[in-house]
Amino acid sequence: MTTNQTRREFLAATAAGAVVTTSAAADPKSINVVIWDERQPEQKQAYDNFLGNQIADHLKGKTGLSVKSVSIEDDEKGLSPGIMRGCDVLVWWGHKRQAEITPKMAAPLIERIKEGTLSLISLHSAHWATPFVEAMYERTRLDTEKALRRDGTKLEISFVEPSKRYTLPKTGDRITPYMDIRKFPDGTEKATVYLPICCFPAYRADGKPSQIRVLKPDHPICKGLPEKFELPQTEMYAEPFHVPDPDEVILEERWATGEWFRSGMIWKLGKGCVFYFRPGHETYAVFKEKPVLQLLENAVRWLAMKSE
16 A cells, blocks of 8 residues: 555545554654744734644644644744645635735745645635635636637736735625637637736624534535534625635624625635635634534645645
8 A cells, every 4th residue: 555545545534534553753654734823913812822733732632633823923934845745635814914925925826836745724714815815816718718719819917916815895886706718710719818806895803703504514625514503603704705706605694784705615626625614703702613623624634635
C-alpha cells in the first residue's frame, strides 16, 4: 500500500468519526491545520486569547489533527514556507488589515488549492480576505472559460476587477460576477466579465441572535449538528452575496427582522475546495458555541480529504 493510499484511508476514517489511536503530534498522517488570525485587539471583548487561538485550542484536543495558530505579525505575514509547508487546511479570519495581504502573496495559496494540496476555510469578515477574493476571481475565470469556449468561435475575454475592493454594493446593483457579450458580423465575440465584489449590501453589528438552518443534514460538514440552532449574539449580513454560484449551500442563516444569508457555501477550485462560513464577528463569542466548533472540526476533516 502506498503512502498516499494510507493517508487517504486515514483521512476518510477521521472524517467519518472512526477512532484513531495514534498521537496527532507524532503521526505523519495527521491533518495539518493552520489557523490564520489577524488578532484584532477588539477580539479581547469576547476572547481572552484571540479568536484564532480559541479555535486552535479546540481543534488541538481532537484526534488526528495537528494544529498551528499564526497571526499577521508572524513571518511573511503568517504565510512563510516554514508555516505553510505541509498545511492541508487553512482557516482564515481577517478584518481591518485585509489589504496587507497582497494578491501576489495569495497566489501560491490559490495554486495549491487548484493542485489539490490545500483547502481554504474563510470565516465571517474574511469574505474580503485576499486569499478568498483571489479564489473567487479564479473560480469566475474558470467558470467563464467553461461556459464560453466553443470550437471555431473567435472569442476575446477580458476580466474587470471591481474599481475598489472593500466597497459595499448597493441594494439593487447588478450582482457580480456578470458578463456582457458583444457579437460582431465577422464572427468575433467579445466578453467582458466583471469579477465579484465579494460583499453584500447590508450589515448590522447589533449583536442580535440569528437562527442557523442546516440545509444538507447528510453533508459531512453538518454531521452531528441539530436541524436548527441559534447564535445568541452575532453580526447580521444580508443577501445578495456577490460571489460566483457555489457548488453547494449547506447552511442558511435568518434574523427576526427578515434578513437572511447563505452562511455555509462550498466551491470547487481545480482539485481543491473553498468553504465560506459566515458567523464569527470579533466581539461576539461565536467560536465558543458548541455547534460552531463541531462544524469547524467537521469542515477541517472533510476538506482535508478534498485536498488529497
